[in-house]
Amino acid sequence: MAAKAKLCFIILVLSVLALYSGCAIAKQDPELKQCMHQCRVQQQYDEQQKEECVRKCEEYHREKKEREAEKEGGRHEPDEYWSEENQTSKKLKECQKQCEKLDRGEERQLCVTRCQQKWGDKDRKDQKGEEDEMHNNPYVFEDRHFSTKVHTEHGRVDLLTKFSDKSELLRGIDKFRLAVLVANPNAFVFPNHFDADAIFVVTQGFGTIKLIHEDKRESLNIKKGDVIWIPAGTPIYFINRDNNEKLFIVKLLKPVNVPGQHEVFFDAGGERSKSMFTAFSTEILEAALKTSGDKLESFFEEQDQGPFVNASKEQIEAMSKHEESGGGSPIWPFPLPLPFGRHDTRGSAFNLFKNRSPSQSNQCGQLFEVGPNEFEPLEILDVKVTYANITRGCMSAPFFNSKATKIAIIVDGDEGYFEMACPHVSSKSSKDRRSQDPRSFGREKSGPHYQKISSRLRPDTVFIVPASHPFVTVATGNKNLEILCFEVNIKDNVRYPLAGKGNFVQQFEKEAKELAFNKRETEVDRIFKSQNEEFFFPGPRQHGGRACE
Amino acid sequence: MAAKAKLCFIILVLSVLALYSGCAIAKQDPELKQCMHQCRVQQQYDEQQKEECVRKCEEYHREKKEREAEKEGGRHEPDEYWSEENQTSKKLKECQKQCEKLDRGEERQLCVTRCQQKWGDKDRKDQKGEEDEMHNNPYVFEDRHFSTKVHTEHGRVDLLTKFSDKSELLRGIDKFRLAVLVANPNAFVFPNHFDADAIFVVTQGFGTIKLIHEDKRESLNIKKGDVIWIPAGTPIYFINRDNNEKLFIVKLLKPVNVPGQHEVFFDAGGERSKSMFTAFSTEILEAALKTSGDKLESFFEEQDQGPFVNASKEQIEAMSKHEESGGGSPIWPFPLPLPFGRHDTRGSAFNLFKNRSPSQSNQCGQLFEVGPNEFEPLEILDVKVTYANITRGCMSAPFFNSKATKIAIIVDGDEGYFEMACPHVSSKSSKDRRSQDPRSFGREKSGPHYQKISSRLRPDTVFIVPASHPFVTVATGNKNLEILCFEVNIKDNVRYPLAGKGNFVQQFEKEAKELAFNKRETEVDRIFKSQNEEFFFPGPRQHGGRACE
Amino acid sequence: MAAKAKLCFIILVLSVLALYSGCAIAKQDPELKQCMHQCRVQQQYDEQQKEECVRKCEEYHREKKEREAEKEGGRHEPDEYWSEENQTSKKLKECQKQCEKLDRGEERQLCVTRCQQKWGDKDRKDQKGEEDEMHNNPYVFEDRHFSTKVHTEHGRVDLLTKFSDKSELLRGIDKFRLAVLVANPNAFVFPNHFDADAIFVVTQGFGTIKLIHEDKRESLNIKKGDVIWIPAGTPIYFINRDNNEKLFIVKLLKPVNVPGQHEVFFDAGGERSKSMFTAFSTEILEAALKTSGDKLESFFEEQDQGPFVNASKEQIEAMSKHEESGGGSPIWPFPLPLPFGRHDTRGSAFNLFKNRSPSQSNQCGQLFEVGPNEFEPLEILDVKVTYANITRGCMSAPFFNSKATKIAIIVDGDEGYFEMACPHVSSKSSKDRRSQDPRSFGREKSGPHYQKISSRLRPDTVFIVPASHPFVTVATGNKNLEILCFEVNIKDNVRYPLAGKGNFVQQFEKEAKELAFNKRETEVDRIFKSQNEEFFFPGPRQHGGRACE
Secondary structure, eight states, rough: HHHHHHHHHHHHHHHHHHHHHHTTTOOSTTHHHHHHHHHHTTTTTTTHHHHHHHHHHHHHHHHHHHHHHHHSSOOOOOHHTTOOOHHHHHHHHEEEHHTOOOOOOHHHHHHHHHHHHHOSSSSSSHHHHHHHHHHHHHHHOOOGOOOOOOOEEEEEEEEEHHHHOOOGGGGGTOOOOOEEEOOOOEEEEEEEESSSEEEEEEEEEEEEEEEETTTTTEEEEEEEEEEEEETTOOOOEEEOSSSSSSSEEEEEEESSSBBTBOOOEOOSSSSSTTGGGSSSSSHHHHHTOOOHHHHHHHHHHHHOOOOOEEEEEHHHHHHHHHOOOOOOOOOOSSSSOOOTTOOTTSSSSEESSOOOOOOOOETTEEEEEEEETTTTTHHHEEEEEEEEEOOEEEEOOOOEEOOEEEEEEEEEEEEEEEEEEEOOOEETHHHHHHSSTTTTTOOOOOOOOEEEEEEEEEEOOEEOOTTTOOEEEEOOSSSOEEHHHHHHHSSTTTEEESSTTTTTGGGOOOOHHHHHSSSSHHHHHHHHTSSOOEEEEEEEEGGOOOOOO | HHHHHHHEEEEEEEHHHHHHHHHHHHSSSSHHHHHHHHHHHOOOOOOHHHHHHHHHHHHHHHHHHHHHHHHHOOOHHHHTOOOHHHHHHHHHHHHHHHTTTTOOHHHHHHHHHHHHHHHHHHHHHHHHHHHHHHHTOTEEGGGEEEEEEEEEEEEEEEOOOOOOHOOOGGGGGGGEEEEEEEEOOOOEEEEEESSSEEEEEESSSSEEEEEEEEEEEEEEEEEEEEEEEEOOOOOOEEEEEOOOEEEEEEEEEEESTTBBBBBBESOOOOOOTSGGGGGGGGGHHHHHHHHHHHHHHHHHHHOOOEEEEEHHHHHHHHSSSOOOSSOEEEEETTTTTTTTTTSSSSSSSEESEEEEEESSSETTEEEEOOOTTSSSHHHHHTEEEEEEETTTTTEEEEEEEOEEEEEEEEEEOEOOOEEEEEEETTTTHHHHSSOTTTTTTTTTOOOOOOEEEEEEOOOTTEEEOOOTTTTEEEOOOSSSSSEEEEEETTOOOOEEEEESSSOGGGGHHHHHHHHHEEEEEEEEHHHSSSSOOEEEOOOOOOHHHHHOO | HHHHHHHHHHHHHHHHHHHHHHHHHHTTTTTHHHHHHHTTTTTOHHHHHHHHHHHHHHHHHHHHHEEEEHHHTOOOOOHHTTTTTTHHHHHHHHHHHHTTTOSSHHHHHHHHHHHHHHHHHHHHHHHHHHHHHTTTTTTTOOOOEEEEEEEETTTEEEEEEEEEHHHHGGGGTTEEEEEEEEOOTTTTEEEEEEEEEEEEEEEEEEEEEEEEEETTEEEEETTTTTEEETTTOOEEEEOOOOOOOOOEEEEEEEEBBBBEEEEEEESOSSTTTTSSGGGSOHHHHHHHHTHHHHHHHHHHHOOOSEEEEEEHHHHHHHSSSOOOSOOOOSSSSTTOSSSTTTTSSSSSEEESTTTTOOOOEEETTEEEEETTTTTTTHHTTTEEEEEEEEEEEEEOOOEEEEEOOEEEEEOOOSSSEEEEEESSTTTHHHHSSSOTTTTTTOOOOOOOOOOEEEEEOOTTTTEEEOTTTEEEEEEEEEOEEEEEEEEESOTTOOEESSSTTTOGGGGOOHHHHHHSSOOHHHHHHHHHHHEEEEEEEOOHHHHHHHHOO
């Protein structure tokens, strides 16, 4: 019976854990402690059995934590996140220490500020409150939702988590990924290709990008506002040709192999096992390159550099000389009327600002747009790129897109917020699944309720506005708020403003206004005809709303 | 040891529940009873511990029930479903009591009939058997698979469960949802928009619908047979302009944000938190509408109405005056040769019956069809709308669609059934997953088997016929059976009849007939050339099959 | 207390199993043994209770095994797979015994060889190592990944497992399925249709295929290299019109109802419950075919044959007479300039070899291709079909497809291997999910690493090359290696060679070469300009690489 009893006991201990994990009664270590304590107090156990028991507790605990981490979709450092106050100052110090390694003052300062924001005492309470708000907000992504894919002293690439890892409500845009590339001054980014169609938008700096299309090389000098189309699998490389400024590129990617997951292939150099070439066995390389193994060994072996390196002044000059494609056909679309390579016309690239007036403009803001009509490659991804510059103290008009979903990233500015009207998120899934008495004649249900989704906006904040959801953004800081947006599923999209010139309530006839608002038409009109501006308005007064004229 | 023993015991009790739920040994309350009994007889427990134990039993039980309900895909009232006989009469009474609240005799009668069908003693046995059949039938949806999204005294909206909640076999059409809207006489349906492309089909009544397209308002007077295209995000509102008859609209929806899930946004009125406007904070509304918070408060606060309200005679008259779109371009498709607003031509709407002859017609039935060729918007959803009117006692020819899936709803008639040939459903998934000795030389496998899927058809029954699956429908009642169908993935679809004129067996050559049926050609022809009718046949004799001539 | 104790004990026993299965502590029968032993030693149990207990152990065990088998994605015979050495020789004997039943010497020999390969002692160690390699290789499928759907003495159909059952990395091509049909000499394949668009490629033999399109029958005499388009739902039947050679057809299927899952409907004959007709109830058939139940009974009942039967010489001759479609329009595309039925032109079929020169050709190999431009139906599935014949001792050039994924099957040859460069597979998913300190300034991450994926290639091996992944194939045996490929997502695809004429490294400018490879340009050119051949190269010397001239 003894053996059975022991077995029984182990089961019990494990069952406790299993049940706890299901019920989420205990979130922290107490659970593990309890489990291990139970092991140790067993009189019928010998030492080895006790150890085994403890080991199982730990294993179980670890696995549970991992599962939880995965569920939370790329949430980082769960431990740090829920850490106690006394751990915080330690983290702050560690974080700041890391910053000291940085050589450029500007970035070091930014780093320190971020550490403070993250671990500093004074902001901590606010931070916490805000985090909770974030936690319930499936539409906003912040620093911690990016993961660093490449990071060397000359640059880095940060990839935003899969949208659906944040919320199932975003699985409709899961085929897209968002990434940010930063190349330091004079950095050369190694030749690479990736299994995703991509749109690159330059948000800061000056560079030169080269695309290999079949047996031709094309060259583009790029700057802020350039929208560049990179078809999946196209080998590219580029340089930051400025001596001082960083080059920032925001990328919208649509993977072609695995939905929402892409891979980068470096097409040259790099130490062994880091180059696509050296993944092949030596015998294959010998035969393919018709070269002896020794020579190949020394050729590839010595390259011990990352995918970002520093280019010399001469190299940069040589590479940024504008090449004309030698009378050949352009990359895209194949029978283009204009020679490829003349960027800011139809071709591989288009500039949002150059030689164009904004599509919307007043004292309160400006909107620049480029869609499939102006730049054909955008038709492939069914995307429009927009760039909004909201004057400080101003706001965008509340409106909704009929069909398109907006993926927005704050690229400049210091402070702002957005609000969006959402059908109740909390009980949505259950509402949809479970249900009521069929054709319940007795009950009154007056349709969906709406709740306000809101979030603070800071540089690098990403927010999503699904189709048909009305929203506003407000610039509350001391600088204008600059927002880059990818509007996906743009085909046949219509923008419907809720207020200001052209708001759709004005289209209702008299009777509809009266029935819908339960007011006389004049009263409805008084409300909906006061605001005469279009698209950008002075913001709420408490945020220093300023007049447009 | 006592603490441990208690812990052990709780675990055991919970484990019993957990295992029961997995094994489905116990389906009813006995399980809960047992659990609670166990709690109460524990001598070593004090009162508080007993209570805690009981609470856990209940909590567990509730959660389990919810999980089960969710799994069964919107199945309602699981308790009522499995209830004992003595509970039934109680349910019947409750149900009928609800009906008495209804003010219109016609609906009250229907309500009572439904109660009787559901809870009445005399049908109960049959019902039970039929339910079991249904339970194994992934292709049929009944009343209980609809959930009521909105229900006021002036109308209601019922949404069919997600198709894949019924069966994984239907996940191919999961991007679509089906809903039914009923507006009572003189009801005004509030302005709203939704994040789904939609096709509305009017199956009864007379209404007027208004669409706001960008900065224009379009107006359509609608009646039975009208097929209306509503692009995602388009603000609409409408009235039932009849004094007596209800307005029934069947909707096929294709959500644009989250696959298979859509949200409705009411664009006006409604009490606080029920209007899209009032989801925004007051400061935003003040700035957006350039109006003081006080005025906004009183403007929105007083509106305490649902999304359906009653319109006066004058309001209805004013709204149903046919508006011509002032020479502007039609809603859809943008460069249309005909002015938008002339319904039953190319434009936003098309009538199935007006000025058209049926595509199939004989004494046994009529078929009306409209596809992308006749009504361009249908191309966007790749859908054809058909309306079959099967004479009582008759049946449709057995046929299959090569590529299209049929989503059918009974819109009129009293009684009928359908049969479909299906590759064995029971063991399908395992057949596909698990498998056999690779290239098993010794075994004989002669391919798939087929089983009959069948179901009774009553008003509001929805049934699905996947591509390539042959089926028939039979009208057995005292009335004709009227079936509205959405045939999705219609592109390049071909209809292949199995019997009657043009059946594809007649296309086999002599040798193929003989090899395939193991009979002389004359014998095969005798079987496949007897039936000369096309598409609609006299039904089986026991259901009073009547001759077509 | 006794009852409770018993209950408790059963729970414990079952819990042990449940936990074991979760923790994968015990993989084999010991678990079951233990469970049953526990049942038998219970003193408080009477005989019946012990039996019940044992039965539950077995049931649980069986279910667990099944679940595991399903999880492993169609892996067959898990028991045999992990079996002990002493079981192996038994398996070998069994396997060879099965072979003896085969009547044709050629196939019998192949069967014996396969048995040897699978169970033979001498290869066992290698085999094991290779299996392990396979196990970590998500891109290769072998015999055991096919399951036999139909197998009679006259032919068989083998279906490859769903791609994602092997690896989540393949879910991007999950909409496709691959199958192989083998029809023995003179076999007639019953009329059938299936709910999938399909491309058939004949890889051996001579046949005649008939397609029923609406009310017309079309006939094609088919042979090796024919690519045939079968739209979903089209009734077809065919014969192997050769007296000696088998007819092999490789099928690429794209299901239209359920993604990645298709069903076959036999449109005639077959014993009861095996024909689509006989799934309907008798009353329906009587009415539909206007024939008495007795006649129908005898008509369908007597047919007791599988879907493959033997055709007589006369029947074959009659059926293979080339029919011209009577002046009618071709099956596809509808307004075709050339009459349908003239195969090897635009129409339903196209021959890869007839009247065409290969698109690539030298002493080391030949490549034949047909894409949407040459054969319009391929545009619907967005597929290109290629046929590579690699001379023994030679290899294909390393290259990658920018957007297309290659699904390849070895159709002839004896031995070869392939290598592919892959971003690290092992830690991929975790890399993507979990992540690092956001914007981790202190850490160095130099991007992805690559690993070699490689596999032996034998007849019927299927391998997948995702877009942007560079790879090579090498023919190492005594025969040429013939590979049939379906390249899916072919639109806008570009082939980028890594070596040989036109390799894309040659497109880098001087500075890029030097920065990327950290070498002087002349050194880079020495490596990348040695190989002058294109697409096919002499292979590695150890495999007898032979010169191309």
